Amino acid sequence: MKASPTAIDGMLVIETAPIADARGWFLESWNQPRFDALLGLEVRFVQDNHSHSLQGVLRGLHYQVPPRAQGKLVRVLRGSVFEVAVDVRRNSNSFGRWVGVTLSQENQRMAWHPPGLAHGFLVLGDGEDLIYKTTEHHAPALERCIRWDDPAIGIAWPTLGQPPLMSERDAVAPRLADAPCFD
Numbered sequence: 001m002k003a004s005p006t007a008i009d010g011m012l013v014i015e016t017a018p019i020a021d022a023r024g025w026f027l028e029s030w031n032q033p034r035f036d037a038l039l040g041l042e043v044r045f046v047q048d049n050h051s052h053s054l055q056g057v058l059r060g061l062h063y064q065v066p067p068r069a070q071g072k073l074v075r076v077l078r079g080s081v082f083e084v085a086v087d088v089r090r091n092s093n094s095f096g097r098w099v100g101v102t103l104s105q106e107n108q109r110m111a112w113h114p115p116g117l118a119h120g121f122l123v124l125g126d127g128e129d130l131i132y133k134t135t136e137h138h139a140p141a142l143e144r145c146i147r148w149d150d151p152a153i154g155i156a157w158p159t160l161g162q163p164p165l166m167s168e169r170d171a172v173a174p175r176l177a178d179a180p181c182f183d
Contacts, residue, residue, distance in 0.1 A: 001014055
């Protein structure tokens with residue numbers, strides 16, 4: 001495995017190395033000591049989430065505020081997504097910046113989002129199954145969301161020829177300037 005830094009402080013794109021032959025492939029998707037060394041810190045995951053979405057679905061941009069802020073390790077089991085992170089840590093050098101990367105069953109990449117990043121994705125293919133590990137349990141009272149199309153952030157989402165399908169909550173989320181952020 002190899003971790004590559006991004007334009008957001010602490011966010012990494014992780015390249016995996018599946019072992020393939022005529023039967024298929026094998027991939028070690030989680031190994032505590034290996035990831036601790038790769039990330040340069042000890043990460044403890046407490047929950048796994050699995051999202052299944054249809055083509056054109058946009059989810060996000062979601063995050064949890066302290067004291068239950070979540071770090072997330074995201075990967076796609078089936079399909080392809082445009083994975084996005086936005087830095088919502090006001091004291092960060094990369095506050096308000098976004099990073100987008102394609103995660104798919106073909107490229108087997110993963111994305112590490114440290115606590116303080118908003119997370120979202122757009123389903124690119126016929127559908128997807130995405131899983132992510134979190135460093136904190138889901139805490140509905142601490143969930144927050146920012147607008148996927150906030151012009152101050154300027155995310156260059158891929159176009160699919162139709163408006164994205166999203167929840168009402170995501171469609172009416174506040175802009176970053178009006179959302180609670182990390183201090």
